[in-house]
Amino acid sequence: MLIVDSELCIGCGVCEESCAFGAIEVVDGCAVVGDACTLCGACVESCEVEALEIDGGEKSIQADFESWQGVWVYCEFRAGTLAPVSLELLGAGRRLADARGVSLSAVLIGADTGDTAQRLIGHGADRVYRIDDSALAYFTDESYGAVLTDLIKTHKPEIVLAGATAIGRSFIPGVANSLGAGLTADCTQLDIRADDGALLQTRPAFGGNIMATIVCLSSRPQMCTVRHKVMKELEFDSSHQGEIVDVTPDPVLLQSKVRVLESVISEQDNVNIQESDILVAGGRGMDNAKGFELIRELADSIDAAVAASRAVVDAGWIAYPHQVGQTGKTVAPKLYIACGISGAIQHVAGMQSSETIVAINRDENAPIFDIADFGIVGDMYEIIPMLITKIEGQRGS
Amino acid sequence: MKIIVCVKQVPDAKDVRLDPETNTLAREGVQSIMNPYDQHALEEAVRLKEQLGGEVTVLSMGPPQAVDVLRQAISCGADRGVLVSDRAFAGADTWATSYTLAKAVHKIGDFDLILCGKQAIDGDTAQVGPGLAIQLDIPFVTCIQKVREVDDKGLVLERMMDDGYDVVAVSYPALLTVVKDLNEPRIPSLKGKMKAKKAEFEIFSAEDVGADSTCIGLAGSPTQVVNVFPPPPRGKRAVLTGTVEEQIEQLVEKLAVYL
Ligand SMILES: Cc1cc2nc3c(=O)[nH]c(=O)nc-3n(C[C@H](O)[C@H](O)[C@H](O)COP(=O)(O)OP(=O)(O)OC[C@H]3O[C@@H](n4cnc5c(N)ncnc54)[C@H](O)[C@@H]3O)c2cc1C
Ligand SMILES: Nc1ncnc2c1ncn2[C@@H]1O[C@H](COP(=O)(O)O)[C@@H](O)[C@H]1O
Numbered sequence: 001m002l003i004v005d006s007e008l009c010i011g012c013g014v015c016e017e018s019c020a021f022g023a024i025e026v027v028d029g030c031a032v033v034g035d036a037c038t039l040c041g042a043c044v045e046s047c048e049v050e051a052l053e054i055d056g057g058e059k060s061i062q063a064d065f066e067s068w069q070g071v072w073v074y075c076e077f078r079a080g081t082l083a084p085v086s087l088e089l090l091g092a093g094r095r096l097a098d099a100r101g102v103s104l105s106a107v108l109i110g111a112d113t114g115d116t117a118q119r120l121i122g123h124g125a126d127r128v129y130r131i132d133d134s135a136l137a138y139f140t141d142e143s144y145g146a147v148l149t150d151l152i153k154t155h156k157p158e159i160v161l162a163g164a165t166a167i168g169r170s171f172i173p174g175v176a177n178s179l180g181a182g183l184t185a186d187c188t189q190l191d192i193r194a195d196d197g198a199l200l201q202t203r204p205a206f207g208g209n210i211m212a213t214i215v216c217l218s219s220r221p222q223m224c225t226v227r228h229k230v231m232k233e234l235e236f237d238s239s240h241q242g243e244i245v246d247v248t249p250d251p252v253l254l255q256s257k258v259r260v261l262e263s264v265i266s267e268q269d270n271v272n273i274q275e276s277d278i279l280v281a282g283g284r285g286m287d288n289a290k291g292f293e294l295i296r297e298l299a300d301s302i303d304a305a306v307a308a309s310r311a312v313v314d315a316g317w318i319a320y321p322h323q324v325g326q327t328g329k330t331v332a333p334k335l336y337i338a339c340g341i342s343g344a345i346q347h348v349a350g351m352q353s354s355e356t357i358v359a360i361n362r363d364e365n366a367p368i369f370d371i372a373d374f375g376i377v378g379d380m381y382e383i384i385p386m387l388i389t390k391i392e393g394q395r396g397s
Numbered sequence: 398m399k400i401i402v403c404v405k406q407v408p409d410a411k412d413v414r415l416d417p418e419t420n421t422l423a424r425e426g427v428q429s430i431m432n433p434y435d436q437h438a439l440e441e442a443v444r445l446k447e448q449l450g451g452e453v454t455v456l457s458m459g460p461p462q463a464v465d466v467l468r469q470a471i472s473c474g475a476d477r478g479v480l481v482s483d484r485a486f487a488g489a490d491t492w493a494t495s496y497t498l499a500k501a502v503h504k505i506g507d508f509d510l511i512l513c514g515k516q517a518i519d520g521d522t523a524q525v526g527p528g529l530a531i532q533l534d535i536p537f538v539t540c541i542q543k544v545r546e547v548d549d550k551g552l553v554l555e556r557m558m559d560d561g562y563d564v565v566a567v568s569y570p571a572l573l574t575v576v577k578d579l580n581e582p583r584i585p586s587l588k589g590k591m592k593a594k595k596a597e598f599e600i601f602s603a604e605d606v607g608a609d610s611t612c613i614g615l616a617g618s619p620t621q622v623v624n625v626f627p628p629p630p631r632g633k634r635a636v637l638t639g640t641v642e643e644q645i646e647q648l649v650e651k652l653a654v655y656l
Contacts, residue, residue: 001487020408020519022427035460039488039615042625054488059616078560138563141527142536166559170539173527177495182619185491185522204628205520207410213624257536259566261553266561274559278655302656320542320578321557326410326518327433327577335655345410352631356655358648364636374651375636376644383641390649391656 001055002039004031008051018046020206042210059218067156068220070105071097074148074162074172075120077110078139079265084275085163085228087123092190092231093161094124096199099192102158105129107151109144111137121242124234129155131247135254138263141171142256147249149175157221159199161190164225176223182216184224186330188353190231198222207326207349228274229332266319271305273322278304278335281324281351284311285340285361285380292317294384295339301388301395307331307351309341325350340380343368360384398451398549399508400442403498403529404435404470406463407519431466434514436473438575440582442512443474445547452476454505458486458497464598472585472593479505483603488615491520495528497613500606502533509569510552515540515576526574537572538565542579 011029023036024043031043031052044052073093075086090106097104106125108117110132117128131147144167152160152175162168164186176183189202193215199222202213216222273279280302282295292312299306306322313323324331326346336354341347343359343366351357352371359372362379369375376383409428431439442453455470457463458481467478481501489497502508511533513526523539530537542562543555551568557576585593603613611617637644649656 001484020427022408035484036462037487039622040625041622045625054615060611083559140565141538166540166557169523170527173491173522173524174531174537176524177492177528177531180492180619182490182492183524184620185520185524200623206408207518207521208628211626211628212622213626214620215623216619217621219619257567257571258538260563261566262564263558264561264564272559320576321559330521335652349410353628356652357631358652369634369636371631372634372636373631374648375634376641376648377636378641378644383645386641386645387648390645394649394653394656 002033002037002043003053003055004033005051005053006030008049010049010051012048014046014048015043015052018042020210040212062219064156065218065220068158070102070155070157071100071159072105072107072152072157072161072221073125074160074168075106075108075116076163076165076167077108077113077116078167079263080112082116082119083163083165083167085165085226086120087233088228088231089161089163089226090120090124091233092226093159094234096159096190096192100158100197103127105155105157107148108132109136109147111135117244119236121244122236122238122240124240126242128242128244129247130244131249133249133254138260139167139171140256140258140260141174142258143254145171145174145178146253149178150249150253151247152179152221160221160223162223162225164227168225172223172225179221181219181221181223182214184214187224187226188230190224190226199224204353207345208330208352209349227330227332273305273307273324274329274331276305277333278302278337279307279324279331279333279354280304280337280339281307281309281341282312282339283309283341284315286312286317289315289317291381294380298337298339298384298388301391304335304337309344309347338368338372339384341368342366343371398445398449398510399454400445400451401454401456401502401505401508401511402435402439402442402470402475403511403513403525404439404455404457404466405432405514405517406430406457406459406466407432407517410518429462429465431469432514432517434516434518434575434577436582437577437579438512438514439470439473439475440580441544441575442510443583444580445510445544446474448547449549451509454479456481456498456501456505458482458489458494458501461600467598468593468596469585471596472589473583474589478596478598479601480598481601481606485603485610485614488618489613490618490620491522491524491528492619493613493617494525495532496617497603497606497608498525498529499532500608501601502529504601504606511535511570511572513572513574515574523574526572530572533572535570535572536567537574538567539574541573541575544579
């Protein structure tokens with residue numbers, strides 16, 4: 001419950017403004033909490049006279065709380081390839097493990113994983129649990145989920161990290177739920193709290209408009225999925241020592257009621273825009289599919305991937321996996337060049353954490369300029385070809 | 398065919414923004430809408446019903462005003478609406494939400510299929526769908542972009558992956574979460590609107606669904622928000638000046654590190 005201390009409340013209304021749910025109202029000089037309150041705590045933070053408090057009731061601490069130890073990273077392996085986010089997570093995991101004074105383990109699930117386990121050790125893992133079985137050649141939520149859940153129950157790590165990829169964000173919620181563990185989605189920052197060793201998990205909410213820090217105090221493990229490109233991977237160090245533990249899963253765990261009939265790696269969709277350092281994004285301002293070709297040419301000239309606004313995807317000029325925004329992908333490249341995109345909030349929600357944003361638009365009042373680091377007001381059909389020539393000249397020299 | 402669609406009422410993104418001066422969330426006139434992904438889930442449920450016959454129940458957990466999204470769902474073709482609502486649910490994280498929705502599903506009764514949106518745009522977690530499936534002990538598939546085949550035994554689906562898509566087969570009962578590419582949600586018909594106007598909704602309390610008080614709301618949530626703060630501010634906007642050529646010159650110079 002959110003409790004208002006009517007003695008302390010001065011009716012200033014700051015809490016009312018801080019509430020994204022419209023759940024607080026100042027009535028007769030005192031804050032009143034309505035039904036829409038989600039106990040997010042934004043108001044408690046905002047109150048300067050400390051008149052607000054959240055009373056969560058006592059949470060019972062899990063009985064074997066203390067016996068959970070070590071940091072784990074789920075390393076995603078699909079169709080012969082290790083997801084790059086796995087190495088970044090080992091870098092983050094190493095830092096957390098060292099802060100806690102515990103070991104770092106990687107979990108590798110798949111088929112024909114070759115020397116991947118050795119690679120994971122070189123990138124910081126002290127131990128790799130390897131479950132390499134032909135039955136795991138195709139990802140299914142049930143088999144991967146059952147294997148990981150079983151391992152976690154057996155070895156009891158205190159922290160489990162996974163990439164916020166299509167696969168991670170699909171089966172990790174199932175694993176956390178069956179363990180009764182807390183799970184924080186899509187984190188961008190991880191730290192250990194000095195006083196109690198709790199994992200501070202920070203993530204954007206409301207399309208990046210607010211940041212929230214989340215902890216799990218009563219249960220273990222503490223689990224989260226982490227965004228690509230925000231953690232730093234460690235350089236491969238062939239002298240780093242670690243053990244590989246081969247695990248043979250109980251056949252029961254490998255069954256799945258969902259059957260994969262076919263796995264289609266699409267030429268067009270295969271460029272995962274979340275993995276690119278540079279994105280060139282086109283909007284409705286490109287007029288038509290042919291105009292959109294200019295975006296592809298610009299992207300080619302700087303080795304970038306192509307992204308798009310929803311308007312472009314809806315028009316069918318490019319496929320949905322390239323859509324950036326609230327109902328598409330969230331991206332945070334080093335450089336984002338938005339061409340002919342107005343900058344609607346739903347689009348901005350998916351790209352505002354990019355390091356540098358360039359906007360090209362002929363309407364000087366377009367909202368995209370509000371978040372752009374560099375803006376050019378003008379006609380794209382004039383600007384882009386010139387830009388390509390200039391860049392090619394620069395790169396050639 | 399009995400289908401349950403989970404729909405959430407969320408604040409409309411275009412209204413939620415940070416006031417740059419006070420660094421607080423400006424909520425003036427924040428409208429509530431049905432979570433956009435859930436509209437696609439509902440549309441698919443109604444299409445399946447139209448093809449195979451049956452009934453579509455929409456289920457929402459939220460404050461009393463969340464009946465608005467149930468009403469909207471009726472106008473778009475749903476048959477029945479259930480709201481699980483209780484002060485005791487406040488502060489529920491995805492675990493407690495999944496638990497509570499599972500309890501409500503048990504009370505609703507038999508079903509073949511549950512559809513959820515991929516994620517809710519307020520929290521963006523994409524965790525409630527899979528969590529609900531685990532609580533109900535049924536298989537789930539996330540991010541459905543296409544229904545290839547369907548009959549009274551099960552479905553053949555395309556699920557979106559980072560590198561393309563997988564084609565999967567699953568029989569009932571099952572839970573699916575859907576992405577926007579799946580379909581184009583319909584506009585409510587006049588008849589639908591009339592029906593929605595008259596519709597009555599079942600409201601379940603924590604006691605009605607037989608929820609364990611230690612598993613709901615803030616107390617039942619393993620995660621806890623300890624801090625909310627604005628993201629680091631972006632630098633001031635800089636529109637380049639000069640002739641187009643000069644602007645491009647400046648831009649390429651500024652971007653040199655990336656090129
Ligand atoms: C529930 C919901 C979810 C949504 N989710 C997303 C999402 O995930 N991603 C997303 O992108 N959108 C999303 N939208 C849509 C969003 O609101 C906007 O409609 C969309 O982003 C607009 O795309 P755009 O900027 O390409 O087109 P427009 O808004 O039409 O902008 C085109 C711009 O191009 C400029 N222009 C035109 N011609 C030229 C030229 N020759 N040279 C230079 N500039 C030119 C114009 O000045 C204009 O600013 C969502 C909407 C809703 C309701
Ligand atoms: N309170 C709720 N009531 C009904 N359905 C919900 C609720 N919260 C989440 N869902 C469903 O779960 C999906 C994923 O939500 P989330 O995990 O919050 O991103 C949504 O698209 C809804 O279908």
